[in-house]
Amino acid sequence: MTLLAASNIIKEVRDGERTARILDGVSLELAAGERVALVGPSGSGKSTLLHILGALDGDYKGEVRLAGTPLEGLSDRARSRLRGRDVGFVFQAYNLVARATVAENVALPSRFNGSHVSVEAVREVIDRVGLSGKADRRPHQLSGGERQRVAIARALVQKPKVVLCDEPTGNLDAETGDKILELFDTLTAAGVGLLIATHDRAIADSSRRELKLKDGKLS
Amino acid sequence: MKVGEMVGMAAADAWAARARSLVSLAGIALGVAVLVVIVALGLGVRGAVLDEVVQRLPLDTIEVVPKSVNLGLIKLGGGSILGGRVIDDGTVASLGAIPDVSAVYPKLEVKLPLGARGGESLLGKSLYADLFVNGLPEELVRAEVGDAFADSTDFLPVVISSQLLELYNSSVASTLGTPQLTPQTLIGIEFDVWIGRSLILGQQGARTTGRERARVVGVSRHAVKLGASLPMATARRLIAKYGEGNTSTYGSVILKAHSAADVPAITRAVRAQGLDVDQTAQQASDLMSGATALASLVGVLVLVLAALNIAHSFVAMLAERRRELGILRAVGASRGDILGVVLLQASFLGAAGGVLGVAAAWLVCTIADASASVLLPDFPFKPKSFFALPSWLALAALLAAVLAACLGAAWPAIRTARLRVTDALAD
Numbered sequence: 001m002t003l004l005a006a007s008n009i010i011k012e013v014r015d016g017e018r019t020a021r022i023l024d025g026v027s028l029e030l031a032a033g034e035r036v037a038l039v040g041p042s043g044s045g046k047s048t049l050l051h052i053l054g055a056l057d058g059d060y061k062g063e064v065r066l067a068g069t070p071l072e073g074l075s076d077r078a079r080s081r082l083r084g085r086d087v088g089f090v091f092q093a094y095n096l097v098a099r100a101t102v103a104e105n106v107a108l109p110s111r112f113n114g115s116h117v118s119v120e121a122v123r124e125v126i127d128r129v130g131l132s133g134k135a136d137r138r139p140h141q142l143s144g145g146e147r148q149r150v151a152i153a154r155a156l157v158q159k160p161k162v163v164l165c166d167e168p169t170g171n172l173d174a175e176t177g178d179k180i181l182e183l184f185d186t187l188t189a190a191g192v193g194l195l196i197a198t199h200d201r202a203i204a205d206s207s208r209r210e211l212k213l214k215d216g217k218l219s
Numbered sequence: 220m221k222v223g224e225m226v227g228m229a230a231a232d233a234w235a236a237r238a239r240s241l242v243s244l245a246g247i248a249l250g251v252a253v254l255v256v257i258v259a260l261g262l263g264v265r266g267a268v269l270d271e272v273v274q275r276l277p278l279d280t281i282e283v284v285p286k287s288v289n290l291g292l293i294k295l296g297g298g299s300i301l302g303g304r305v306i307d308d309g310t311v312a313s314l315g316a317i318p319d320v321s322a323v324y325p326k327l328e329v330k331l332p333l334g335a336r337g338g339e340s341l342l343g344k345s346l347y348a349d350l351f352v353n354g355l356p357e358e359l360v361r362a363e364v365g366d367a368f369a370d371s372t373d374f375l376p377v378v379i380s381s382q383l384l385e386l387y388n389s390s391v392a393s394t395l396g397t398p399q400l401t402p403q404t405l406i407g408i409e410f411d412v413w414i415g416r417s418l419i420l421g422q423q424g425a426r427t428t429g430r431e432r433a434r435v436v437g438v439s440r441h442a443v444k445l446g447a448s449l450p451m452a453t454a455r456r457l458i459a460k461y462g463e464g465n466t467s468t469y470g471s472v473i474l475k476a477h478s479a480a481d482v483p484a485i486t487r488a489v490r491a492q493g494l495d496v497d498q499t500a501q502q503a504s505d506l507m508s509g510a511t512a513l514a515s516l517v518g519v520l521v522l523v524l525a526a527l528n529i530a531h532s533f534v535a536m537l538a539e540r541r542r543e544l545g546i547l548r549a550v551g552a553s554r555g556d557i558l559g560v561v562l563l564q565a566s567f568l569g570a571a572g573g574v575l576g577v578a579a580a581w582l583v584c585t586i587a588d589a590s591a592s593v594l595l596p597d598f599p600f601k602p603k604s605f606f607a608l609p610s611w612l613a614l615a616a617l618l619a620a621v622l623a624a625c626l627g628a629a630w631p632a633i634r635t636a637r638l639r640v641t642d643a644l645a646d
Contacts, residue, residue, distance in 0.1 A: 056549055056640045077553045084551020095546045095644060099235055111224045112551035154550065 002065075003162050003193040004030040004053060009062035011048055011216075022048050023060070024216035030162065035184060035194040037204040040213035046197035047092070047166050049213065053195065054164045055083045067161045084113040088155030090165040094147040096139040096154075102126060103135040106153045117157055129153045130179055144171040152180065156187070163187065165196040169203060181206060220556040229563035236536050243532045244572040246525035247620050251576025254518025255608070255616045256583050261511025262607035268503055271385070271600045275500035278479035282497040283314060283472040283489050304493035306469040314472055317488045319481035324441075324473040327354035327454050331462050332420035335433070335447075337410025342397040349417045351446030352377075353470060354454025355439075364437030367406075370452035375412060375433040377447040379405070382600075384438060386445075389599040402438040409434045414461045426463045441473070471497065522623045525572070529565060529627030537561065537635045544635055545643025554636040561632035562625050569624025573617040580616075584608060 011023035022045045030036055038046050051057040053064060055071050058079065064071045067086040071079065083089075096105045103122050110117040126135050129149040139147050148171050155163055169177040181203065184194055196203055204210050212219045233240050269275045276282060285306060304310060306325070315323040333350040355378075360368045364378055381402075388399045415428030422428070433447070442448040449457070474489070476482050486496050537544070544557055584606035591605060 051641050056644075059639075077555060080548070080551050080553035080556070083549070089549060091549075091644070093644075095542075095549065097543055097546055108547070109550040111228070112220045112547070112553070112556055114221060 001032045002029050003032050003067055004028075004195065005063075005065045006049075006053060007063045009049070009052060009060055009064070011045070011052065011057075011060045022216055023052070026062075026213070026216070026218050028211060028218060030193040030195050032161070032191045032193055033188045034209070035188050035196065035207045037207035037210045038195060038197040038213060039199070039204050039210060044213045045216050046213055050089075050164045050166050050195070050197055054087045054089050054162075055079045056089070081113055084109045085115070085158060086161045088158065088160040088163040090148075090151050090155045090163065090168045092167040092170060094139070094144075094151045096147055096150055098139055101136050101138055102131060102142070102150050102153075105139070105150055106157050108154060109158050113158070115158065122157060125153045125157045126150075128156070128183060130176070145173060145176050148172055149176070149180070152183070160192065162193045162195070165194065165198075167198055167200075168196060169198070169200050177202070220552065220559070225556070225559050225563055229560050229567060232540075232560065233564045233567050239532045239536055240568055243525070243529045243568050243624070244575065246528045247522070247569055247572025247624055248575035248579060250518060250522035250525040250623065251573050251616045251620045252579040252583065253521045254515060254619065255577055255580035255612060256606075257514045257518050258511060258612055259580065259584055259606040259608045261507060261514065262609070262612070263602065263605045265504060265507040265511065266607050267600060267602035267605075268507060269500055271382070271602070275504075276473070279476045279482060281474050281476075281482060281486060281489070283474055283494050284470070284497045286493060286495045306472055306494070310492070310494070311469065311472055313492060314474060314489065314494075317474070317485055319477045320474050320485060321477050322358075322475040324356045324359040324475070325451075325469040326441075326471045326473070327451055327458075328468060328470040329353055329449070329454050329458060329462075330424045331414060331458065332417035332422060332425055334413040334417045335410050336413065338408065341400070341404065341408055342395075344395075344397065346395075346397075349419050350412060351443055352454065352457075353443045353446070353448050354451040355441055355448045357450050359441050359473065360437070360439045360448070363439045363441075367436035368439075368450055370450045370456070373432075374409065375431050375449055375453055375457070376436045377433050377449055378437045378439040378442045379435060379447050380442040380444050381438050381440060382444050383442075383446070386599045389597045389601065393597065405435045406437060407434065414457070424463060425461055427461055429461060431457075522619060526623040526627035529568065529624050530631060533561065533565065533628045533631040537631050541635070541638065541643050545638065545640055548638075548640040549644060558632050558636040561628055561635060565624040565628030565632070566621045569621035570617065572624065573620030576620060577613045577616050581608060 005028075007027045009023050009026040010021065013020050013022055026045075026049060028036075038049070040046055048057070052060050053066070055064075055066060055074075058071070066082060069082060071082075074082070097108065100108070103119075103126065106126060107117055107122050123135060126132065129152050131146060131149055131153065134142065134146065139150065142150065148168065152165075152168060155165075169180055172180060177200070184196075188194055196207065198204060283306070285304065311323055311325045314320065329352040331352070333352055334347060335350040336345060336347045339345045355368075357368055357370075360378055368376055368378055370376070384400060384402065384405070391397070392399050410433055412431045412433045413428075414431060415425035416422050439448065474485060476485055489496055544552075547557065548554075584604075588604050588606060592603075595601070
């Protein structure tokens with residue numbers, strides 16, 4: 001079953017008089033339980049594509065269907081709801097709320113979409129990413145790798161259909177990176193679709209498919 | 220986003236930015252305090268003037284007067300001189316025939332030169348003053364004075380106004396060193412009334428001169444303000460005995476309606492008869508309301524400045540939180556959620572500032588009243604409190620504070636809510 005489908009995505013950015021085409025007719029599909037690696041040099045448009053697929057950026061041409069819902073024409077409220085409920089997003093820069101604890105950061109999505117996530121469920125997902133005993137710490141009290149794991153826990157807590165990851169293991173040591181890969185395997189086994197933008201060969205090699213993005217085009 | 224979540228998040232945000240919040244809150248509190256003190260002063264003084272000085276009539280009652288021409292400071296009396304209607308017995312009868320008028324109380328003008336002398340037993344010295352008198356229907360005054368206000372051949376039963384008593388107590392008594400008087404001590408006091416000559420009118424309007432004994436039988440809100448009022452029959456007898464004028468000309472007529480709702484229609488009918496309705500209380504009320512509204516502009520201005528301060532504060536605060544708000548948007552917050560949280564935060568500041576402002580205003584009013592009672596000398600109609608702080612004023616001030624805070628935060632909130640998620644995260 002296709003969870004995410006993009007068709008002929010074009011993204012242009014104006015820079016003064018000049019218009020730069022970041023994505024040039026990108027089409028892709030992501031099935032349930034599938035892990036796909038998105039590779040390409042820095043500046044090739046990987047993050048931009050993930051933002052469009054994750055309903056973070058609505059300024060593009062083309063069509064995206066997320067969990068069966070076309071994103072084009074959706075109201076801000078509906079896009080936000082979809083983003084909070086069906087998509088988990090792991091950012092390269094973590095994007096944690098500095099004054100919130102680990103548990104509060106992880107529980108953040110549930111505050112907006114009206115779903116109730118119990119304290120136990122939050123603890124469980126924190127345990128799964130290997131941060132047991134650190135639920136009450138704040139991001140500045142954690143290492144880079146630990147912060148990335150909080151970001152992953154936040155992406156998983158709502159049990160999303162699709163998880164989009166932007167360099168999820170870029171800041172992790174090899175051992176923790178392996179643990180995260182194991183976690184991803186359990187997610188795909190549970191039917192979650194994973195699209196991972198990465199430079200990490202290990203992730204690319206262990207993925208079912210590898211999509212190469214260069215000069216805004218997929219190959 | 221659930222309201223409870225929004226409230227919790229807004230409260231946490233306000234607490235997180237507590238230094239800025241305190242400055243914003245202080246600005247709102249100052250504006251509200253200034254506004255409330257000014258309005259409370261206006262209401263207090265207005266109430267004192269209307270209740271004690273002008274003594275406004277009940278809502279179901281109007282006072283009909285001859286038409287007059289108002290030339291600013293000069294008011295030309297009406298009656299036949301200006302083609303208006305003089306109030307005589309026929310006029311009183313036609314006023315009584317107006318639908319929904321339940322009672323008619325004419326006030327007879329006694330146009331005689333009169334002087335009063337006496338008071339030695341009570342004041343320790345004999346005083347003289349020119350006296351202005353009118354005649355009132357006994358039933359108009361009965362509720363206040365009882366049956367004592369009835370025609371008598373032994374003496375002139377008089378009632379005086381509470382305003383006259385207040386003027387005497389607050390100025391004459393202190394100047395002359397005579398005792399203060401109460402309505403109770405006044406009752407039964409007798410004095411001489413000299414008829415046919417006075418300091419102001421001389422002998423104008425009198426056919427002959429004489430002297431009558433008068434006795435105070437009570438204090439009435441309907442009595443002539445700077446003089447004394449007699450029962451109608453007594454006044455007629457006095458005019459017949461000493462005067463040369465028409466005994467049937469009335470200065471005004473009080474009309475009582477079945478209900479307050481009937482008053483506008485009765486007023487129109489009165490004006491259709493070439494007469495007018497006394498607007499003294501309304502004009503005094505309008506004048507003081509206007510003055511209060513003008514003075515309130517100072518408070519409103521401070522509130523506007525406080526709102527601008529909030530706007531400035533929120534622009535800075537939201538700019539600092541741009542990335543954090545982008546994160547919230549990324550994990551599912553809608554523009555409405557962001558807008559709601561920011562406006563709720565502003566309304567918390569407004570409400571807290573409003574409560575503080577009202578409390579500060581109450582404190583200022585209390586201190587000012589206490590100081591006034593000690594520092595200000597007694598003067599006529601000096602109120603116990605110069606301020607009126609009704610609950611509706613406190614509530615309105617609270618709402619104004621919340622509104623000012625929300626208006627101040629609205630533009631920064633809208634601008635932040637419109638922010639593109641990817642732009643905010645790129646910071």
